[in-house]
Amino acid sequence: MTKDDIANALDEIGTLLALKGENDFKCRAYHAASRTISQLEEDVNKLIAAKRLGSVRGIGEALVEKITTLATTGKLPYLEELRASIPPGLFDILRLPGVGPKKVKALHDALGIDSLAKLKTACEAGEVAKLKGFGEKTAEKMLAGINFLDTVGNRVRFDKGFALGEQLLDRIRTFPGVIRAELCGSLRRRRDTVKDIDIVVSTEPANAAAIMEAFVKLPEVMQVIGQGPTKSSIVAELSLGQSKVVLNADLRVVTDEQFPVAVLHFTGSKEHNIRLRQRAIERGYSLNEYALTGGPKSFADEAAIYKALDLVWVPPELREDTGEIEAAEKNELPELVExxxxxxxxxxxxxxxxxxxxxxxxxxxxxxxxxxxxxxxxxxxxxxxxxxxxxxxxxxxxxxxxxxxxxxxxxxxxxxxxxxxxxxxxxxxxxxxxxxxxxxxxxxxxxxxxxxxxxxxxxxxxxxxxxxxxxxxxxxxxxxxxxxxxxxxxxxxxxxxxxxxxxxxxxxxxxxxxxxxxxxxxxxxxxxxxxxxxxxxxxxxxxxxxxxxxxxxxxxxxxxxxxxxxxxxxxxxxxxxxxxx
DNA sequence: GCCGTTTTCGGCCCGACTGTTTTCAGTCG
The missing domain is CATH 3.20.20.140 (Metal-dependent hydrolases)
Structure with missing residues (x-):
């Protein structure tokens, strides 16, 4: 069993547990362990043999046992039992935008829905809209999601996503009132594939609404998913030669003072952000996308925020919680090749x-x-x-x-x-x-x-x-x-x-x-x-x-x-x- | 499920938006 096999199994357990309605933190523990294993630099079998697996952060007694079973026998009865109790079609339903484990479980429990086909029929028959917690709009969105599943919500290659992201960014920078604008998210972290485009702009509050209006009317917009006073989401498309790239794009509007904190937040990764927030709490602060409450009021740049958390600036490519926080603490980050x-x-x-x-x-x-x-x-x-x-x-x-x-x-x-x-x-x-x-x-x-x-x-x-x-x-x-x-x-x-x-x-x-x-x-x-x-x-x-x-x-x-x-x-x-x- | 200089229980990052509600749960990032 390779690390990736083990990581996939743990990830599947996390999702299966969520579909069963398990405690969310328990599910997260499995997903976190999956990431940890897949990014382990050491051989997992060596860690097991040396009885050091349990000293890896996020892997406790229960996970040591399950990972050991997986690695040594290639099987895990616990996972097989879980699989047997959950219809595989629920995973397909989970892929729909706006549908998470709670909704999937509710649909399965109340209507016995265990496939996209059954969900489609139930939506069209009006059964879904009658469910508690659901409604007409939810059913409509699910139907739209089923129709768009092939084109929307899929990952695309970095180069294609970057081309679309840069095009949107160039247009946004021409909007009246925009002071600064940056591509964030996985594009800024230079991941090999991306799932969406995150853009942060700064402006005077009075301009925010007009910027949102202009954003959702860009020529690249296929569909408007949401539009609020500070955040809007669209589905955007761009033709690249023979092929077409379609991606979700989120725009966040903040004041210029908030801009560095917002860029940090929306660059992620989620896991890196969690570590930064925990660090903020340890220092008596609270970090959100707008400010470091309790700490310095404003920051010249990202480096100043890291400094307030006793860290050196971390290049976006490293922000995956794979040791960069520990290295930044000791000022031992590598000087990356350019x-x-x-x-x-x-x-x-x-x-x-x-x-x-x-x-x-x-x-x-x-x-x-x-x-x-x-x-x-x-x-x-x-x-x-x-x-x-x-x-x-x-x-x-x-x-x-x-x-x-x-x-x-x-x-x-x-x-x-x-x-x-x-x-x-x-x-x-x-x-x-x-x-x-x-x-x-x-x-x-x-x-x-x-x-x-x-x-x-x-x-x-x-x-x-x-x-x-x-x-x-x-x-x-x-x-x-x-x-x-x-x-x-x-x-x-x-x-x-x-x-x-x-x-x-x-x-x-x-x-x-x-x-x-x-x-x-x-x-x-x-x-x-x-x-x-x-x-x-x-x-x-x-x-x-x-x-x-x-x-x-x-x-x-x-x-x-x-x-x-x-x-x-x-x-x-x-x-x-x-x-x- | 994990974790511990507020230690073996009771927390677990934080906020926007939507659609369902009538104060909030679910989803997303």
């Missing part, structure tokens, strides 16, 4: 395999971006679907790179390959050819359906090969579209650490693979990370900042990201690695 620190990238394709730009065009684009070096890593022989290179074509490409390197000023091209990891964990080129590359990115592109055990062994074996420099897109996931292949990532990270390999943070917005939680674990194991755009075009090269977001969420400093080094340092290190292999 986009400007990236001096080159390694995993990129050309027209030789499945890219759309030639070697020369890619080089020109890299120079345009101000990069010092560009690694070319086209696909290897067996990946015929991507026009993988034969050894002959590889050698021809090397000659082309040598020629280009003589001509170029200020840009070094490195000779790499994205070599397929074959089924048995061996590599798709022979050792002699592999030795001729400056570096090798090893990736899985086939046989996604192998068992976890086989897949893990396959990747770990590849990592033991002396020619391999780094592991490409570790899990093969496509955000919101495809799960990664089954893999014990903790074992993979340990193998990478043992063999001194690097791991890529694939910056493609639909991959962002390695996930930030594992980036943190890789950091703890001392594994160097490399931010790669996996570019298949000149435009694709410019995607690496999305990988920087992941690196920052994984607490990485400049020194922990290999491609922040200069071309000369990179050359030296790649040569050194080849000499020891």
């Amino acid at each position: 986009v400007k620190d990236i001096r080159g990238v390694f995993h990129n394709h050309t027209t030789e395999s499945d890219g759309t730009a030639t070697l020369e065009e890619m080089a020109a684009a890299a120079q345009e971006l101000g990069l010092e070096y560009l690694g070319i890593a086209d696909h290897s022989l067996s990946l015929t679907i991507a026009n993988g290179l034969s050894p002959t074509r590889v050698k021809r490409q090397w000659a082309a790179i040598d020629t280009l390197n003589k001509k170029l000023k200020g840009l070094t091209i490195f000779k790499g390959s994205e070599v397929d990891i074959l089924e048995d964990g061996s590599l798709d080129f022979n050792d002699e050819l592999l030795a001729g590359f400056d570096y090798v990115v090893a990736s899985v592109h086939t046989l996604f359906a192998l068992s976890e055990e086989a897949q893990t062994a396959r990747v770990c074996k590849a990592l033991s090969h002396p020619a391999v420099t780094m592991l490409g897109h570790a899990t093969g996931r496509l955000l919101l579209r495809r799960e990664g292949y089954k893999l014990d990532l903790d074992k993979v990270l340990e193998a990478a650490a043992a063999h001194g390999k690097m791991i890529e943070i694939n910056a493609q917005p639909d991959r962002l693979d390695l996930d930030w939680k594992y980036v943190k674990r890789a950091k703890a194991l001392g594994i160097p990370l490399v931010i790669n755009p996996d570019a298949h075009s000149t435009d694709g090269l410019a995607l690496y900042p999305y990988g920087v977001n992941v690196a920052r969420r994984g607490w990485l400093t400049k020194a922990e990201v290999f491609n922040t080094r200069s071309a000369a340092e990179v050359t030296k290190e790649l040569v050194r690695r080849k000499s020891v292999s």
Whole structure:
């Protein structure tokens, strides 16, 4: 059982208990434990073996027992009994906006509703509106929710959400009376996917109503969910080329004095905020979205609020309650890597395999971006679907790179390959050819359906090969579209650490693979990370900042990201690695 | 369910908005 499996089980228990009408704090304890387990940097089995699981914050006697049972037997009778007592269709109903566990339970208890289909029928028959605590509007909203379930309320990729958020923000900043406006929430925290857009604006109170009116009438508005004097919610849409992005967007209006506190509050995460409020209470204050009651009256910026709570300013990407409060207390937060620190990238394709730009065009684009070096890593022989290179074509490409390197000023091209990891964990080129590359990115592109055990062994074996420099897109996931292949990532990270390999943070917005939680674990194991755009075009090269977001969420400093080094340092290190292999 | 320098019970972050009520529960973030 992986951490994620255990975390999913605990999360499910929390939801099942809520649907049964259990004490909300008990449910929250399970959800909190789920988060804690999924973000654990240590191996959960080691914690169990060392009898240290109970010392983890939020995990007490009862949870130690359940987690131990899960981890050692792969099953949990308690969860199975809960599942048997709750119809699975209730989870679907729970997804409707404005419908929580209490309403789901009431519908089930009173009308026996256990599926969206039955709920729809009951709403249309007027049965739901007659229930105590329900009414016509509730029934209408549920019907609307059922119809919109496919488009609204779903998470979207960060880059798409950010595009819509920035567009709304730009428009809001032009409203009369707006003093300051910021994107908050998960967009500001740079999460890989987002569920909504949070925007905070400051103004004189007299302008608030007019700003709300203008907001709900923006051209992007599909639907107005709510409109009050200080808060309005809409469903907004934006066309992005072929695709369309639809998201909820909330706007909060505050005075300019309240602005820094409001931005802090709406940046979240919820868990980070809870810790800050507890800290405020310990100091005799009370923190809400408007002020730190009992403390300083006004704040120049967020840092001043943190200071009042005896903390240094925490970068938004770290605000997940995964140790940042403790680190901020001791002034031990890392100095996070920045986009400007990236001096080159390694995993990129050309027209030789499945890219759309030639070697020369890619080089020109890299120079345009101000990069010092560009690694070319086209696909290897067996990946015929991507026009993988034969050894002959590889050698021809090397000659082309040598020629280009003589001509170029200020840009070094490195000779790499994205070599397929074959089924048995061996590599798709022979050792002699592999030795001729400056570096090798090893990736899985086939046989996604192998068992976890086989897949893990396959990747770990590849990592033991002396020619391999780094592991490409570790899990093969496509955000919101495809799960990664089954893999014990903790074992993979340990193998990478043992063999001194690097791991890529694939910056493609639909991959962002390695996930930030594992980036943190890789950091703890001392594994160097490399931010790669996996570019298949000149435009694709410019995607690496999305990988920087992941690196920052994984607490990485400049020194922990290999491609922040200069071309000369990179050359030296790649040569050194080849000499020891 | 967890937790403890107001310790083994009684708390558990805080507020806006909606729809149902007639003072509030539920949901959301």
